[in-house]
Amino acid sequence: MSQPVLVRIDPVTPLPPGTPAPAGRLRLADVTAPAVTVLDLGITRGDGVFETVGVVGGRPQALQAHLRRLQRSATMLDLPELDLGAVEDAVRLAIERHDPGPFLLVKVVLTRGIEGGDGTPTAWAHAFEGSGSLDGSGRGIKVVRLDRGYRSDVAQTSPWLLQGAKTVSYAVNMAALREAARRGADDVIFVSSDGYVLEAPRSTVVLRRGEVFITPRTDIGILAGTTQDDLFSILTETGRTTEYRLVRQEELDEADGLWLVSSGQQISPVVELDGRPLPRYPELDAELLERLRARTA
Ligand code: PLP
Numbered sequence: 001m002s003q004p005v006l007v008r009i010d011p012v013t014p015l016p017p018g019t020p021a022p023a024g025r026l027r028l029a030d031v032t033a034p035a036v037t038v039l040d041l042g043i044t045r046g047d048g049v050f051e052t053v054g055v056v057g058g059r060p061q062a063l064q065a066h067l068r069r070l071q072r073s074a075t076m077l078d079l080p081e082l083d084l085g086a087v088e089d090a091v092r093l094a095i096e097r098h099d100p101g102p103f104l105l106v107k108v109v110l111t112r113g114i115e116g117g118d119g120t121p122t123a124w125a126h127a128f129e130g131s132g133s134l135d136g137s138g139r140g141i142k143v144v145r146l147d148r149g150y151r152s153d154v155a156q157t158s159p160w161l162l163q164g165a166k167t168v169s170y171a172v173n174m175a176a177l178r179e180a181a182r183r184g185a186d187d188v189i190f191v192s193s194d195g196y197v198l199e200a201p202r203s204t205v206v207l208r209r210g211e212v213f214i215t216p217r218t219d220i221g222i223l224a225g226t227t228q229d230d231l232f233s234i235l236t237e238t239g240r241t242t243e244y245r246l247v248r249q250e251e252l253d254e255a256d257g258l259w260l261v262s263s264g265q266q267i268s269p270v271v272e273l274d275g276r277p278l279p280r281y282p283e284l285d286a287e288l289l290e291r292l293r294a295r296t297a
Pocket of ligand 1: 199200201203204223226227228263264
């Protein structure tokens, strides 16, 4: 296992026009040494945002989409505007300094900074080896459906719940995965209390009905997935039909195919939902995985 690489970004906010980037704005740090203080609001309150970028053959995938989503999440949390160029440079530096590997991940984290401080965000990029253990070429995954406990209009009624922002408060998502494990499954599909399909704790849901590939619309308080977006481009380019819409949870029971997609897993076919076996498409899975891994931007 290669050593992870950590790059601190300070400042992560834009410099005044005409100001040259200060030396040491991007700083390589020892991953085994203390890097964040106990006063950091990212730690003490889970107050911050993050992105995880997949890296295949040294190329970060969907990097611009990840950067845009990082800024979108930061804006939803009233965090400052970011210098996305500096973040991009940090991601590229972390990849460059990491030992080459078939599949790396770079996590970018931005917190509200130090409690009682001046509001300067803490930011870093951290490259490490991805496991890829759940990828689509493998055995597929078993999934259970869990109630997320809010309605599909939560983003409109209660924007302070920050649904649709990628915050570092993932304790609920991790608890749902432990619940899945207790039920003998690998992952979860969340549904809203009014019966719509939402997302998985770490990935986007794509289902197949007949010849149409469908993903839930993102105005229901879910994350706009970068992998799903690229997957839909691939499906369209190869002559298949895609659709964004509200998906009733009953449709999961009638699905002709089901996948979870994300930067970390790429594409994982769901072979069982709540104990019911689902149709499998090994050739299609292999084709889609290959095309997703071949992304160059
Ligand atoms: N939904 C949630 C809640 C996630 O955490 C993730 C992954 O980070 C996704 C969807 C998939 O997003 P992406 O494909 O951009 O990795």
